[in-house]
Amino acid sequence: MSYFDGKLKLIVASASGVEAVTKRELTDMGYEVGGAYYGRIPFEGNFRDLAKVNVSLRTANRVFVELFSFHAETFDELYDGISLFKFENLCSRDARIVVNAKSISSKLFALSSIQSICKKAIVTRLCDRYALPFLNETGATYAFEIFIDNDEVKVLLDTSGWGLHKRGYRNFVGEAPIRETLAASIINLSVWNKERALIDPFCGSGTIPIESALIATNTAPGINRAFAFEEFNGVNKKIIEEVREEARANINKDIKLRINAFDINPKTIKIAQKHAQNAGVSDYIHFQTADMRDLSSRYQYGVIITNPPYGERLMKENELRTLYRDFGKVFRSLNDWSAYVITSYPDFERCFGRKADKTRKLYNSELECVLYRYLGAKPPKKKE
Numbered sequence: 001m002s003y004f005d006g007k008l009k010l011i012v013a014s015a016s017g018v019e020a021v022t023k024r025e026l027t028d029m030g031y032e033v034g035g036a037y038y039g040r041i042p043f044e045g046n047f048r049d050l051a052k053v054n055v056s057l058r059t060a061n062r063v064f065v066e067l068f069s070f071h072a073e074t075f076d077e078l079y080d081g082i083s084l085f086k087f088e089n090l091c092s093r094d095a096r097i098v099v100n101a102k103s104i105s106s107k108l109f110a111l112s113s114i115q116s117i118c119k120k121a122i123v124t125r126l127c128d129r130y131a132l133p134f135l136n137e138t139g140a141t142y143a144f145e146i147f148i149d150n151d152e153v154k155v156l157l158d159t160s161g162w163g164l165h166k167r168g169y170r171n172f173v174g175e176a177p178i179r180e181t182l183a184a185s186i187i188n189l190s191v192w193n194k195e196r197a198l199i200d201p202f203c204g205s206g207t208i209p210i211e212s213a214l215i216a217t218n219t220a221p222g223i224n225r226a227f228a229f230e231e232f233n234g235v236n237k238k239i240i241e242e243v244r245e246e247a248r249a250n251i252n253k254d255i256k257l258r259i260n261a262f263d264i265n266p267k268t269i270k271i272a273q274k275h276a277q278n279a280g281v282s283d284y285i286h287f288q289t290a291d292m293r294d295l296s297s298r299y300q301y302g303v304i305i306t307n308p309p310y311g312e313r314l315m316k317e318n319e320l321r322t323l324y325r326d327f328g329k330v331f332r333s334l335n336d337w338s339a340y341v342i343t344s345y346p347d348f349e350r351c352f353g354r355k356a357d358k359t360r361k362l363y364n365s366e367l368e369c370v371l372y373r374y375l376g377a378k379p380p381k382k383k384e
């Protein structure tokens with residue numbers, strides 16, 4: 001009997017600003033979710049659900065299992081509380097134990113002390129139950145998160161391993177790439193759907209066009225990567241394979257898309273093409289080396305989704321302002337198009353020459369950015 005055979009309290013963590021998008025992904029998958037706290041969305045499920053959300057969620061960072069919770073105001077109470085849990089039912093005798101901590105409005109707040117005390121409590125319990133002088137930690141990694149909020153300690157187990165933004169297709173480093181999860185969130189927030197043309201004029205390593213093609217073909221983002229939970233003690237590998245098989249069977253390759261990815265740098269375009277091949281979507285994206293200033297389209301009602309250079313490392317401020325100004329002119333020359341632009345440059349709207357009709361604060365890793373939305377006309381309804 002494995003710990004994962006019963007009902008599990010699953011917690012999906014997503015980045016600040018995209019919780020609502022992740023929540024919608026979960027409800028679209030049929031889950032009934034509870035109220036989000038600090039970017040964490042709880043719901044109940046079983047091991048199959050755990051595998052399914054890890055493989056399928058596009059916008060979440062990680063999936064945890066909440067193991068237990070208790071009240072602690074002192075390090076002694078913390079040690080004792082942790083020691084009570086039957087870690088031997090979860091971890092094998094060669095488990096590698098990693099502990100991270102977060103603390104909000106609590107008496108215990110020194111994170112490195114919280115981490116080392118909890119690790120000591122877990123390792124001591126395992127050594128005791130397995131009658132070992134020490135834990136050699138050569139086996140599967142169990143990464144625990146100790147989340148303390150108002151002196152309530154929640155002990156979570158990370159089931160994802162690498163963050164879910166690591167899909168496995170992006171193996172070359174581009175200049176300032178956008179996180180895959182953030183790209184997917186912006187696409188989900190946009191009006192784009194597979195009937196409309198999409199252009200990323202500053203495509204870099206190809207993340208936005210690739211994530212768009214993955215969404216349109218219904219390709220689960222985690223289909224080709226490994227997860228921490230696969231190595232856990234006694235998990236049912238058959239269920240994991242079934243979940244992957246089901247995800248593969250749901251891919252819809254039989255569609256036509258109008259996704260265009262441009263970049264001024266030919267080397268970058270080569271990298272983006274390689275990434276699209278890795279992701280299995282190169283047939284759906286037209287890549288081309290081009291200056292944004294030469295952009296035009298014969299389509300109406302298309303959508304630009306892009307992450308242009310934002311200065312800092314990439315270019316000087318006066319060049320950046322000119323680039324944004326020219327980008328604004330190009331956008332206004334397109335017929336009934338919408339645009340979604342994410343940048344950390346604070347004076348973007350003035351340079352672009354138009355105030356956005358909606359803005360949203362988002363984070364690209366740690367960098368605070370704003371998503372600017374310029375909504376064009378809706379396409380006419382198709383006649384039945």
Ligand SMILES: C[S@@+](CC[C@H](N)C(=O)[O-])C[C@H]1O[C@@H](n2cnc3c(N)ncnc32)[C@H](O)[C@@H]1O
Nearest residue numbers: 177178202203204205207263264291292307309
């Ligand atoms: C922030 S990066 C885009 C990163 C991309 N979203 C990714 O995930 O890799 C901006 C890109 O704009 C490109 N670029 C700069 N000036 C350009 C121009 N005038 N026309 C087209 N692309 C340009 C750069 O070569 C760079 O790849």
